Amino acid sequence: MSLQFEDVSLFPLSEVSLAIADGTIAGLVGLDGSGKSLLLRLAAGKVQPRKGKVEATPPAVLVEIGSQARLEIVSALAANPRVLLLDHALAILDGVSLTQCLKQLHTLRRRGSVVVISSHDLDLLERNCDVVVALEEGRVHLQGDPGLVLAHYREGILARSRAIGGGAELEPTERRGDRRVEIMAIEIRGESGDSTTTVRSGEQISVSAALCFLAPVESAVAGLLIRSRIGVSVYGTNTELEQTPIGPRRAGETVTVEFRFRCDLCPQEYTLTVASHDPDGTEHDWLEEAVLFSVVDSRYTAGVANLRARLRVY
Numbered sequence: 001m002s003l004q005f006e007d008v009s010l011f012p013l014s015e016v017s018l019a020i021a022d023g024t025i026a027g028l029v030g031l032d033g034s035g036k037s038l039l040l041r042l043a044a045g046k047v048q049p050r051k052g053k054v055e056a057t058p059p060a061v062l063v064e065i066g067s068q069a070r071l072e073i074v075s076a077l078a079a080n081p082r083v084l085l086l087d088h089a090l091a092i093l094d095g096v097s098l099t100q101c102l103k104q105l106h107t108l109r110r111r112g113s114v115v116v117i118s119s120h121d122l123d124l125l126e127r128n129c130d131v132v133v134a135l136e137e138g139r140v141h142l143q144g145d146p147g148l149v150l151a152h153y154r155e156g157i158l159a160r161s162r163a164i165g166g167g168a169e170l171e172p173t174e175r176r177g178d179r180r181v182e183i184m185a186i187e188i189r190g191e192s193g194d195s196t197t198t199v200r201s202g203e204q205i206s207v208s209a210a211l212c213f214l215a216p217v218e219s220a221v222a223g224l225l226i227r228s229r230i231g232v233s234v235y236g237t238n239t240e241l242e243q244t245p246i247g248p249r250r251a252g253e254t255v256t257v258e259f260r261f262r263c264d265l266c267p268q269e270y271t272l273t274v275a276s277h278d279p280d281g282t283e284h285d286w287l288e289e290a291v292l293f294s295v296v297d298s299r300y301t302a303g304v305a306n307l308r309a310r311l312r313v314y
Contacts, residue, residue, distance in 0.1 A: 013039060
């Protein structure tokens with residue numbers, strides 16, 4: 001074994017036993033504070049365990065996220081290490097660089113090296129790893145087939161998010177308009193009716209916006225726009241397109257506009273833009289990317305639209 005942990009403890013890690021075979025790309029997932037970074041630092045010999053033993057075939061190279069991560073990845077790959085540990089370092093790479101890097105990681109794997117990738121990008125791990133290890137509160141919670149482990153992990157994330165609850169805070173990247181209308185709140189609700197920012201793919205959800213009229217408006221139009229994490233517009237509509245007029249409103253009035261739809265999106269993060277404007281486009285209050293929300297599913301699906309294909313082989 002190129003990398004092995006035997007009953008390793010060092011807070012927050014507790015009694016971790018784990019072996020990763022030669023020629024393996026392993027994914028490492030867990031909530032912040034679960035011990036992912038510490039596990040990799042132990043493997044690299046940066047710190048020593050309070051209890052237990054860590055064995056890693058030298059050279060074991062650790063690349064941590066930071067301003068120099070890109071150069072460190074290039075240097076590490078050139079060194080052809082027996083053990084390569086990437087602590088969220090792939091998150092800084094653009095699309096082309098990431099594709100090239102992943103090809104090189106698979107080359108290392110074919111040469112018999114161990115590659116461990118700690119990442120919050122579950123889709124990347126599912127596509128590229130031979131095994132995934134999920135940490136929870138410093139212990140190995142699950143390990144094995146990437147699809148199965150990540151399916152359980154995604155369900156856990158959804159359950160925790162629902163338990164926390166709470167509405168989405170307004171943190172727009174840009175806010176503009178003449179403010180004759182002010183958007184006071186935006187809320188996403190799941191099928192249960194609870195506020196959330198994590199929804200299951202295919203779930204019936206609602207998005208509501210509370211509007212306060214600070215001046216008379218003859219005919220306000222309220223709309224929303226969903227974008228993917230790379231800025232691609234996924235879906236948008238408004239009260240005018242849906243033929244649901246808000247009607248003339250006086251100063252001091254408040255209304256709530258609710259959009260209901262089935263969230264047939266692929267699992268990833270999305271942004272929600274919400275706006276109020278006149279029919280000619282004159283903006284009252286435009287909140288660009290005001291809310292970040294996540295879509296999760298029990299399995300990986302590529303793209304943004306989850307079309308739920310039915311297959312047959314004949």
